[in-house]
Every structure is written in C-alpha cells, then in structure tokens.
Amino acid sequence: MSWVRNAGVILGQLDDSQIGFRLAHDGDLDALCDIENRSFDIDRLSRRAFKRFIGSETARLRVAESNGAVVGYALVVFRSNVALARLYSMAVDPNFRQKGIGRALMGQAEELSLDYGAPILRLEVSQGNAVAIALFHGAGYREFALYPDYYPDHSDALRMERVLVPQSMRLPSPIHFYHQTLPFTCGPASLMMAMNALDPLVEMDRSLEIALWREATTIFMTSGHGGCGPLGLALAADRRGFNVEVLRSRDGPLFVDSVRKAKSREVVELVHYDFARQIEQAG
Template identity: 55%
Template sequence: IGDRLLEAAEAAALERDCVSMRLEVRRDNPPSLNLFRRHGYRQFKEVLDYYEDHMAALRFEKRLVPQIQLALVKVPYYQQTLEFTCGPAALMMAMKALDPMLELDRKLELRLWREATTIFMTSGHGGCGPYGLALSAYRRGFDLEIYVNEDGVFLVDSVRSLEKKEVMRLVQEDWIEELRQLPVTLHCGSLGVDELRQKFEAGGIPLVLISSYRIYGERFPHWVVVTGFDDHYIYVHDPLVDAEKGETVTDSVNMPIPHREFQRMARYGKAAQKAVLILYRSQRRPELPTLF
C-alpha cells in the first residue's frame, strides 16, 4: 500500500508541474526510510529534536523529472561563488560549451563581473545586465545576439535612490554606444520557448534573465543558461546552489522547468523586463587573448 500511495502522490505532483518532492521521516522509522530510499529519495538534511519526543527528522528529496539524455547536455556547470555573480557564472558556462579549452575559475568570474556590473543593485553589489555581458562575450571572440523587450534601463527597479538609478543609466548608455560600433545583433523583442529551442538546436547557447521568485521565493534578478529541451520542460543550469535549504549542485544542474512556468519567470521587475543573450562559436580572434 505504501508503494502505491507514494507513486500516486508523485503522479499528482507531476500533474501540477512539480519537478521534485520533499518529505521528512522520523529517524527511528526504518520501514518508511527503506520505502523512500527504494523509490529513489535521497537524504539531504537531519533536523535534531524535531518531534515532540525529541526524535530527529530526516529530510529526503527526489527529482520527479528524469535527467535529460547525456548526449544532449553540452553545457558544463560552474557554480557562482558570490551572490551577485550569477551573470558571469552563466556566461562562463555558455562560453565553455562553445570553447572547451576555456578555463573556468574564480579569477575569470570576478573579471567578467568587473566588466559587466551595473554598479548598483538592491542593497548590495551590482549584478550584471545584458549589455555588459554581451560586450564581455564579444571581446572573447564569441558571436552573439541580444534580445531585449524594451530600451529602458535594465534592472533599475532593483534600486530606489535616484542617484543610483542615474549611475546605472549612464553605465548602460555607455555599453549600448559601444555595442552599436560592433557587429552585434540587437533585437527589440522577446523569445518564446519554441524560438529559444530553435536557436539552441542551431548551435546557440542561450542565457536568460529570470525573476528568482518562483524558484527561491525572493524577488531578485537572476541569470541561467539553457542546457536542453523536451516537449514539456526547458532545462537550465542555475549557477546558484542554495546550500541553506539543503540543496547541492545536483539540484542546480539541468534543472527542469515547465514551458509555461519558464515563460512566466523569464522577466524581471515592475516593467517585466526580458533579456536573452544567444552565444555562438566564431572564427573571429578574441580581442583579449591573454584572458584565456
């Protein structure tokens, strides 16, 4: 009966577009522990003194969506090392997919952040906008397309100070002026999942700006890199690993997101700003060869 109930619960979760299940079990309950382990659940945390009799609880998780075939996964994984370097980390993964000789390390992560930072964001260090990341990719010899749904200042909703907003505007204006002097395609519009898939299958590696609220419950802009598709899910590498919630790298690699859910999260701020970068291989020599 326990097996059938668990299978029914997993099926109901999948119908609701849930990609994983979490549960907790008393540490002194071997039959239940064996049941969940037999069905592929992994323990990720122990909570001491959890129940009324002070028994500990073991927390388990299972990904309900199968991993995509390894043959389709061509994007290596790199975990961001700072809370504001998701953009550089996502860009590094995309560049590595197109140039296997590229070495991914923290020096490159911080260098890319310095090149592409918006200076300010929320109450801490600035993140990275699409134009700065695009310039960093171009300088390293990659071709790319930029898709934005408006010409306003990106991520400006993340700050309140008028002075900070003005600094962000000037930084973006400078990036755009530089991009207009380069053979970089800048589109005013957005891409749906089907269009992203076409770009991916043509050899492009998409970086997508999302709102993290639907994943982490907090409203901050976040960059992910697309790693694959199937008829129901888009798969992404999320450079953030939320260790405080018991997550590991496995949770962030090839993260499955339902198509409809991805469409809703691929925007940020009150203005619902959308940004996508598509990186491609190029025969052009890098302008910064010493960075490799």
C-alpha cells in the first residue's frame, strides 16, 4: 500500500469559511470510499481498511468538510516509540480540487504527526505524479530514496520527508546515515551505521549490506525474502572485530509463530539454535 498516490492534491486557494477539518468517524465511510474510487484507478483503500484506520490507536484519519460533506482526507500512521510518522494516503474529491484543500490537508497531517510526538513526517508518491511532488516540495519535503516497481502498475515510488521540528534534530552525531536499499535489510543497514561510527574505515556500501544480510538471516517471511535476527547480526559484527553484547527480551527463535509451513519453521529454529551455539562459543 502506498502512502500518497496519484491523488488530486492540486495547488490553489482555499476559502476557510467553507472548509473545516475534523477526525473521521464511521459515518464518513460512504464518502471516503466514494472519494477513493473517484481518485484512484489502482491500489485503493477498501471500506474495511478505512474502518480499521478510524478505530486504530496508531493511525489518525482527518477529513476536510464543506457544508457538511466530506471532500477530502489525510491518513497518518504511527509506530510506538518511533519519531517518524507516515502520510499513508491523501485524496481530494475531484469536484473540490484547485482550491488548496490538498495543501491544507498536508498541514493537518503535520499537526497530527506532532500531536502524536513524531517530529518527522514521511510519505511515498508515484514518481509520475508531478503535481503532488510539486506540492510536497513547496511544503518543504525533500526526496531521500526511491522504491522501484512499488505500485501494482510497476511504477516507482519516490520517498520524501520533512523534519517538522528542525531544532530537535540539530544535535551533532558521529553516525553517518546509510539508507537500506532493500525492504528486508534494515538490520544490516543499522549494523553498518554502528560499525562505521566506531570505525570510520568501515565502508558502507551494498556489498557489505548484502553480506551482512546473508550472514544474519534467520526469518522466513510470508512473501519475499527473510529478515535478520539479533544473534546473526551479533555474530557478523564479531567476525569483523567488534566487541558485541546481545540483549534479548525472549529466548528461542523470533517470529516462528508467524511461519505457516512446518518445514519453514524447522529451518528458522535450526538456524536460530545454530546461531545460539556460535554465540555461546564466542562468549
């Protein structure tokens, strides 16, 4: 699911006397689905999805209202104890475009993000959606990554972000940022940044990213490639000469309950306990 798709977020002037904003409720579902169906040809949010987001503790769905009718929405999702929020989706009724509602909804999304305690708001947008990209650039968002072949029509997704409270991000840091190049290499990317902070001679590149992933992968995913566990990452760092300590909240293999096939669960458990043996031997 994309965060911002080919929606009608068009620049223009907003008549504040006619447009209001509020959190969505179940009575808005018909209007939200109508806007969704008229705004997008693919990758639409379903009625069930809208209802789930309205009742979610980690999402906020705010609507734009004109004379009692819902004419647009912005959906922001959060993760607990994470300083990032995501503008998951935004759309404006085709009959109400060119009025600046998209720009105003962006402001509403940023307020929601800050209210939740997330000073950074991120989004994804189709690389071919020049109008939305112009809107986001004008609002201060910068591009920082590209997801190739992201949407169902195989188009690319441009990732953008804005630091909403810049002064909170001004503390100097010895850590140089490395952006993971694959959806399943967040662990290797994090480990690379830590190793580089301790030893600047560690070169952060895709070769190391993939090597760490191959060494540390323990988890089967329901679709696509697997993820890395803490024991595998610790062993990878140990092999490269770093002093490592592992803190775990539980014993045993992670996420094994979510693996459907018994044969796959056996592999997860086998790899985990082999890593655990190596960890014990390494001290």
